[in-house]
Amino acid sequence: MEVSVTKMSSNGQVVISSDVRKALGLSPGDKFxxxxxxxxxxxxxxxxxxxxxxxxxxxxxxxxxxxxxGISKEDVEKEIEEYRKEKRKEQ
Structure with missing residues (x-):
């Protein structure tokens, strides 16, 4: 197992070290x-x-x-609607 330390950029990008990329056979454009x-x-x-x-x-x-x-679909929909109402009030 390859291990490395990295950091996230202000754009949310994370660099995967070359050692890890090589060990896992990763290439530019690979999806995760x-x-x-x-x-x-x-x-x-x-x-x-x-x-x-x-x-x-x-x-x-x-x-x-x-x-x-035990949460129902209706419970989720109700919570979403309440959240949206709250956000509208903040605007």
Whole structure:
């Protein structure tokens, strides 16, 4: 496993070190799935044909977590509407 330290630019760009790029066979233009975790960020290199599958798996996992909470679609829609009303008042 290759490990390196990097920083994020003001534009949100992160440089992946050449050692890591070489070890993983990464090239300019490669696509990544970006997953925000509680304690960090996961970048997963994707092939174009993998993107749809990875998103389906991710959305399925999210759906399972939502089911565990007992939150309904109506609850989510209500929260979104309340948030939008709040934001409109701030403007």
């Amino acid at each position: 799935l970006v997953i925000g975790e509680e304690d960090g960020i996961v970048l997963k290199s994707l092939e174009k044909e993998d993107i749809k599958h990875e998103m389906e798996v991710l959305l399925s996992d999210i759906g399972e977590e939502i089911k565990k909470t």
